[in-house]
Amino acid sequence: MSAIESAVSGGVGEIVLNRPTALNALDQSMIDDMLPVLREWADDPAVETVLVTSGTDRAFCAGGDIRAIRDSALAQDAAAITRYFSSEYTLDQLIANYPKPYVALIDGAAMGGGLGISVHGEVRVVTEKALIAMPETAIGFFPDIGSTYFLPRLPAGVGKWLGLTGARIRGAQAVQVGLATHAVASEAIGDLAAAIRAGTPLGEALAAAPPAPPADDLPLRSIADYFGGNDPVPAIIGGLRGGDDWARETAALMDNCSPTSLLVTAEMIDLGSGSSLDQCFDRELHAAEQITATHDFAEGVRAVLVDKDRDPHFQPASIDDVDPAVVRRIVGE
Numbered sequence: 001m002s003a004i005e006s007a008v009s010g011g012v013g014e015i016v017l018n019r020p021t022a023l024n025a026l027d028q029s030m031i032d033d034m035l036p037v038l039r040e041w042a043d044d045p046a047v048e049t050v051l052v053t054s055g056t057d058r059a060f061c062a063g064g065d066i067r068a069i070r071d072s073a074l075a076q077d078a079a080a081i082t083r084y085f086s087s088e089y090t091l092d093q094l095i096a097n098y099p100k101p102y103v104a105l106i107d108g109a110a111m112g113g114g115l116g117i118s119v120h121g122e123v124r125v126v127t128e129k130a131l132i133a134m135p136e137t138a139i140g141f142f143p144d145i146g147s148t149y150f151l152p153r154l155p156a157g158v159g160k161w162l163g164l165t166g167a168r169i170r171g172a173q174a175v176q177v178g179l180a181t182h183a184v185a186s187e188a189i190g191d192l193a194a195a196i197r198a199g200t201p202l203g204e205a206l207a208a209a210p211p212a213p214p215a216d217d218l219p220l221r222s223i224a225d226y227f228g229g230n231d232p233v234p235a236i237i238g239g240l241r242g243g244d245d246w247a248r249e250t251a252a253l254m255d256n257c258s259p260t261s262l263l264v265t266a267e268m269i270d271l272g273s274g275s276s277l278d279q280c281f282d283r284e285l286h287a288a289e290q291i292t293a294t295h296d297f298a299e300g301v302r303a304v305l306v307d308k309d310r311d312p313h314f315q316p317a318s319i320d321d322v323d324p325a326v327v328r329r330i331v332g333e
């Protein structure tokens with residue numbers, strides 16, 4: 001049985017993500033099933049709008065199938081890794097260039113690969129239950145799925161803050177920075193989906209939906225102060241350590257991350273700021289192939305997702321000991 005369900009009715013093509021035991025983490029079969037459906041709908045006059053929802057209230061999509069990728073890496077199956085990321089990024093690119101409104105309803109966690117199948121769409125509806133993050137530096141990976149294109153285009157420093165720290169933001173905060181387009185009350189999300197399915201014009205359905213309760217404003221001044229300049233990562237961390245409670249908590253988030261991942265992430269976001277989306281995906285594919293072969297990726301996924309001890313032993317353990325040549329090899333330029 002597939003973990004995605006798809007159906008067309010009343011001009012709406014709907015994909016339901018349905019792999020609840022893994023919080024809808026995108027595995028190879030989900031990608032393989034979504035690609036032909038979305039390609040067909042792009043040219044199908046019976047489909048005017050695409051709607052993507054979750055079949056579980058536990059998550060929208062927690063990420064990629066990182067555990068399987070680790071297994072492939074440990075088995076030295078480079079072909080499986082290339083196939084996974086190239087098909088995932090092809091799916092994300094299709095969504096980014098989709099010729100029709102693509103609407104994602106995010107009423108739970110959307111992280112990593114889950115953002116890839118939502119943020120690139122034209123309409124991203126979040127609720128107060130939405131949790132948005134790019135948490136890859138904690139598992140020895142880096143923010144991918146085209147995020148090296150969109151993160152550097154967020155307000156000052158926000159992209160580097162999200163990408164380096166893995167910070168989780170709430171629905172209304174995602175609208176505040178432009179990652180989401182509409183914040184709707186969670187209790188109304190079922191009615192909104194039903195209205196869209198019934199063919200209500202999108203703008204009308206969105207306007208009729210009750211708004212999500214407000215979330216705390218993000219500390220955009222502090223984010224800009226620490227992450228908005230051109231400081232190298234060690235200088236960012238050094239500044240945070242000498243700052244207020246928020247700054248020290250932010251530094252602590254980065255203490256749990258792979259030092260190599262932090263340097264790769266900063267470099268990828270800097271390069272992405274001057275690159276096209278296609279160039280970013282190409283660079284990300286190279287980096288994903290390289291970084292999944294490293295110790296830190298196997299170890300980070302082990303600590304967070306396999307053994308769940310959350311005690312990764314990254315090598316090197318200190319950012320000062322990371323060999324710049326290793327970062328260059330992963331980034332590829």
Ligand code: QUE
Nearest residue numbers: 022023025062063064066112135136138
């Ligand atoms: C970083 C990540 C992921 C993560 C945690 C991180 C990720 C991912 C999952 C995940 C979560 C729950 C599941 C699952 C996977 O967690 O990509 O199968 O049930 O998919 O810190 O990048």
